[in-house]
């Protein structure tokens with residue numbers, strides 16, 4: 001029967017095939033055999049050995065987010081074994097025939113059998129809008145590259161303050177859920193900022209957590225808010241004065257405010273940094289060899305220079321994390337804006353979202 005599905009889908013246009021593959025009929029036909037076997041048959045490019053997951057539940061907790069429960073396939077345990085609360089994982093979906101990769105931070109605890117992702121919908125955002133509109137049980141997604149330094153220390157701090165804004169709740173919730181699953185006796189406070197009560201993800205779960213002081217700050221509504229305005233000394237005093245450690249994830253302004261008023265802060269932001277580098281333009285020539293395009297270096301990252309020239313290379317996080325923009329540099333010197341490393345090796349792979357030319361550069365793009 002599944003072979004029949006394969007033969008059938010091969011005769012369809014990519015868009016129609018995608019619709020059929022996402023249909024309940026295909027779920028039913030492929031049901032008892034697990035994810036791996038049939039994704040090999042119906043989507044041969046998702047080769048055996050790749051870590052993949054099946055979406056088994058879709059929840060819309062708020063009007064602008066979608067929460068996905070993922071069941072990992074048999075290639076995932078290796079990938080997930082090292083997952084630590086707060087880290088991120090690359091998720092790949094195929095949209096109109098192109099694979100698109102973005103990093104997402106699981107909200108699930110370390111060691112949980114399922115992965116939970118909450119994706120906030122971005123206006124004009126490709127993958128978040130796609131998942132928000134199309135994610136459904138049975139859909140297969142790709143997973144790879146667990147990583148990140150935003151993690152709890154092995155020796156859990158005695159008094160912990162978690163702070164999050166919007167979809168930045170995911171890694172700190174993972175930390176909180178992990179500590180609770182451990183039966184932690186630590187003192188924990190949690191401040192979450194959202195536009196309004198209805199936009200606050202996980203509100204009911206947080207408010208029902210015994211032993212955790214939870215405060216919500218609504219930035220565009222007064223109803224139900226525990227905190228007025230933006231993070232500052234008053235919010236800190238209300239939640240937990242002088243915490244031993246603070247973990248914050250949210251927009252850069254929230255991270256900056258927490259850093260200003262607290263010590264021992266670990267932070268993450270999902271927003272790419274603004275690189276102020278135009279003044280360092282080398283004026284060299286940048287050749288995107290595969291496309292036959294040559295431009296004069298304007299000091300911006302190679303990804304931006306390619307896009308400004310009308311090219312559409314694959315990209316993801318735009319901050320050197322997900323590696324989906326990696327391209328081969330065939331000659332020349334580049335500087336990595338995150339690490340400051342300057343590399344001149346010929347034939348090396350570079351992340352074009354965070355690499356700027358230092359003189360003439362040839363990129364296979």
Ligand SMILES: Cc1cc2nc3c(=O)[nH]c(=O)nc-3n(C[C@H](O)[C@H](O)[C@H](O)COP(=O)(O)OP(=O)(O)OC[C@H]3O[C@@H](n4cnc5c(N)ncnc54)[C@H](O)[C@@H]3O)c2cc1C
Nearest residue numbers: 088102103104105118119120124125126127128167170270
């Ligand atoms: C470590 C990490 C963890 C993350 N975890 C989560 C999470 O748990 N939940 C979550 O919701 N998100 C998370 N993100 C963000 C996520 O990876 C995506 O960035 C987000 O979902 C938007 O992706 P998108 O494809 O919808 O938007 P994209 O299409 O990538 O666009 C993103 C934004 O950039 C703009 N943009 C697009 N192309 C360009 C361009 N050429 N030039 C300038 N601007 C452009 C768009 O208008 C949009 O506002 C995380 C990010 C990182 C780095």
